[in-house]
Amino acid sequence: MKTVAFVPVKLNNQRTPGKNTKKFDDGVALITVFLKTLVKVSNLDELYVFCSDETIKDYLLPGVKFLKRPEYLDTQAATPQDIMAEFIKLVDADIYMVAHCTSPFVTKEHFEECIDAVKSGKHDSSFTGEKIQKLMWKDNEPLNFNAEKVPRTQDLPAIYAEVSAAYVFKKEVFLNYNRRIGITPHITEVSGVESIDIDYPEDFEIANAVYMKVLNSTNK
Template structure:
């Protein structure tokens, strides 16, 4: 099976302008973290960065290809399904791995696990996620526990928070269901550090501390 990974990039983000190319204290652009991991995954045949702005090519590393996309995919109205569908029309594969630069710290073995679960073990998709076993509330009510009989957190039924480092899916899964997670997905658990996601300016400041003090030491 041919496995193709792609990283969609929008150069002008609303909440954190330029976050995908924003540099850590050592000068490394954010986008290079995920690319350095992907190029080390032996199961991947090709890796693309999918971006409308050719300036992104200045940030790519060896082993990564650039594919220009329509500026229409940079608008607020464009959905992840739109981006996936557009990429699939241009690059054919049996299995796709969608990854986002804003989840920079997921280790390369987690990508391999997700791919192998889909290629070799019968899952129609796989994704990285953080397991939550916390006392959660919604609309002023307990979400996952009885307030009159509070359990130990380790006894709670786990809830999984998607981490956007890896969405692996078969071509036919997306073509049939029009979504990146199918009806029989494998959930690949990641650590709290790996679950770091950058949505707001303060998230990048936290990620910078993690990068300089933990991630770099493990390279």
């Protein structure tokens, strides 16, 4: 089954302008750090960066293909479904993985787990997710526990927050449901630094601190 990954990138982000090419303190850009992991994923046939601006080519690695996308996909009106539909129209595959570089610390093994879950035939889709077991409140009321008998957090029912590093799906899932998660998804659980997702400038500062700490520890 042909499996293709693509990293959608726009350079005019509203919340954190230029975040995809923003450089960590060692001078390496976020997108490049992310691609260093993706190029090692063994169960991918092709890997693309899908961007309207050809200057992104300066940040790519050997083995990564550039595919120019229409500029309308950079607008606020464009949806994730619009981006996926355009890519699927241009590149044929049996299985697709949409990978977002704003979650730069997910491991090669977890990307491979996501893909293998769909390739196995047991799941029509998969995604990376963070397991959450916390005492939650909504509208000044406990949401997932009895305030008169507070449970241990490890005894709470687990819920999962999507981590945008990877969404893997069969082509027919998108064609049939117009979405990236199907009816029988597998959740690849990530935690700790892997669950870091960069939306705002302060998120990048946290990611930079983590990245530099890991880099310094591996260089010792």
